[in-house]
Amino acid sequence: xxxxxxxxxxxxxxxxxxxxxxxxxxxxxxxxxxxxxxxxxxxxxxxxxxxxxxxxxxxxxxxxxxxxxxxxxxxxxxxxxxxxxxxxxxxxxxxxxxxxxxxxxx
Numbered sequence: 001x002x003x004x005x006x007x008x009x010x011x012x013x014x015x016x017x018x019x020x021x022x023x024x025x026x027x028x029x030x031x032x033x034x035x036x037x038x039x040x041x042x043x044x045x046x047x048x049x050x051x052x053x054x055x056x057x058x059x060x061x062x063x064x065x066x067x068x069x070x071x072x073x074x075x076x077x078x079x080x081x082x083x084x085x086x087x088x089x090x091x092x093x094x095x096x097x098x099x100x101x102x103x104x105x106x
Contacts, residue, residue, distance in 0.1 A: 002071045006078040009058075013068025019061040019083050021095055026058065061093050063101040 001012045008024035066087035074080035081093045091101040 002073050002081075004073045004078040005075050009073065009078060011071045011073065011081055013064075013071045013083055013085070015067045017062070017064045017066060017068060017085070019064075019068055019071050019081065019093070020057045021059045021061065021081070022055055023058040024055075059095055059099060061095065061099050061101070063091055063093075063099075064089070 001010070003010055009021055010024060011019055011021045013019045061081065061083070064083060064085040064087060066085045068083050068085045070084045072082050074082070079094055079096045081095055083091045083093070085091070090105040092103045093100075094102050
């Protein structure tokens with residue numbers, strides 16, 4: 001799981017071989033969320049289950065041949081995302097242009 005350093009994007013990889021990206025800013029700006037949707041337990045901001053269930057992803061990135069173990073946003077360009085999977089490959093995505101990786105390293 002990775003948070004974007006510059007905005008409210010969250011990315012998560014998993015056993016389904018995909019990386020899912022949510023843009024929380026879209027929901028905050030569209031008033032889809034209210035302050036009651038945030039939970040301040042344990043000195044951190046958590047999202048309640050009811051909010052997560054109504055937040056479809058902004059994009060689903062495909063291309064890994066096995067489980068995605070780690071994802072990270074580029075610290076300079078928040079539209080670039082890197083993922084590493086059990087297929088022993090590093091994949092690079094530009095989430096603005098495609099759901100398929102723009103490059104990979106075996």
